[in-house]
Amino acid sequence: MTTAISGRELALRRLVSFFVGMVLFAQAATICFTAATSGKLWLRLYPIVEYDMYRDPHKEGERVDASWNLEASFADGRKMEITRQMLGLEIWDFIGLMQGILNQHLEKQKSQLINLVRTRVPDSANISELHIKSLGLRVSRNGPEKIDAETLLTIPFPAQPLAATTPAR
């Protein structure tokens, strides 16, 4: 590039170079982060994200944690299945909520679940406990195999609404 360029063009080149350099550098940095730590970074810096879809390895005989069954126990002994449709959640939000509660024991997400059940499930005032159950499936060489479902966590259901409740906007 030996031809002389105007000040306006120079400014444009600098802007473009900054944009290109910054985005490519940031994206490359996420790769180094993933390689070095296997840590989850990507939501925080969106639209620069880690492309870690389907990244976890799985083995033969492993239980398939595709989703979970949520069951409510009432004070009078009744039991009722709570579907994600009753909670008004899309599948990914339902899974995210359950994973947060099961894997990370997040109190905030427990409160969110309790508040959703309280506001969106009929007769919720009489619920005494919530049970999160696994699916009865595992992976085998020939495809899915049925196994027994297990109760993974029981959450006591408080009689009074939790303080963190925030109405939908």
Next chain:
Amino acid sequence: MTLSERWNNFWFADAPYFDLAVMRIACVAFQCFFLLDSQFGAVQYVLSLPADMYHPPVLMWALTGGTEPWTASVIYPLYWITVLAGFAALVGLLTNASMVVFSLCNLYLQLFIFSFGDYHHPEAIMVIGLLALALSPCGKLFSVDNLIARFRGTAPVGGTSVPLLDYKGPYAGWPIKFIQCFFPLMYISAAVAKVAYSGYSLEWANGYTLQYYFIQDDIRKVSPLALWASQWHTVIFLGQITVLFYQMTYFLVVPYPKLRWIYLPIGMGFHLANYLIIKAPFPQWILFLLVAYIPWSLALKKLYETRVLVPSPSAARETTPVEARVTS
């Protein structure tokens, strides 16, 4: 040659405006459709969620300067401004201004939707691609701006006229090259994540991993094809090895562009299979693979210039019995 010269020679080499216009029209048309088809529902959905599910990413936090999400009275007008800006950018009316508004509003809407826990990968490259287009002369061709300039007589006069497909400029190529460089980073990121999360081994490609995901996605998304496919262990095992190899070596397309004719069909097939089997749609990736790696102006020029051998009229008469009978 200095580093700066190499940089400028790579990013600001003359390139056809035609390819850039194709990229603008394809990406903006897709994003307008995506906004109208699914994003309105997504906005409605997140607005129905409790505010304590709001966890803004860093950029969202920086843009809004607070932890409270914007309300419906702000988000809905912003959504319609985005759609309007998109249609203006599509037809090339005040192209750069429209593209800036369109790309920034899309970025904001996406950040807002992803602030409520649910997040997906395919949208990110579209947001980045639109930002790149906003900084480029993408309205130089096939735009209302271009028509207005011609009517007003402000279009360049006195220059030499060139065929449309040969019309080139120094700023027409960088957005396409940028996407060409961005794609390998996405694929390497995907491959590195698989290796790193397997304890820096190739354990991920054991066949069972993808069988597991097929079963999982059948339950999550109701995909009978995934359930059927989950029984073919050996085929899946070979597929996993292919995926890892593809993602790790895709970067070779940048220094060796001819390799695109091998990698592009494999990538398209891979993303289409993902969509059909596990209902993981990556239409943005397919779109960018098409607009960034296929040199459309060159392809059209070659197609136009391709010559076919036609038999001469006399030779044709001699060799066609029906015609021979008619003439006799």
